[in-house]
Amino acid sequence: MNETDAMEIVQAALWTVVLGSGPAVGAAMVVGILIALLQALTQVQEATLTFVPKILVIFAVMVMTGPFIASQLYAYTELVYSRIATGF
Numbered sequence: 001m002n003e004t005d006a007m008e009i010v011q012a013a014l015w016t017v018v019l020g021s022g023p024a025v026g027a028a029m030v031v032g033i034l035i036a037l038l039q040a041l042t043q044v045q046e047a048t049l050t051f052v053p054k055i056l057v058i059f060a061v062m063v064m065t066g067p068f069i070a071s072q073l074y075a076y077t078e079l080v081y082s083r084i085a086t087g088f
Helices: 003-042 048-064 066-085
Strands: none
């Protein structure tokens, strides 16, 4: 295994993390912006108002995108195991 092989595996790992966490992070950002706008318009500064909707939306997005995330993890695992089997 040389540096190029190691960098390819690290790059694939980072890309898997980005693809796996992207939907949940994106949904949390959208909900956070909407709630911040709602709080600015109504001047209600309740701390729990920001957390509860985000948690619910993130849970719903994770349930909906679970198969996609699992397929990304499976593809990465196959890549790493195939590299181990062939000796890099």
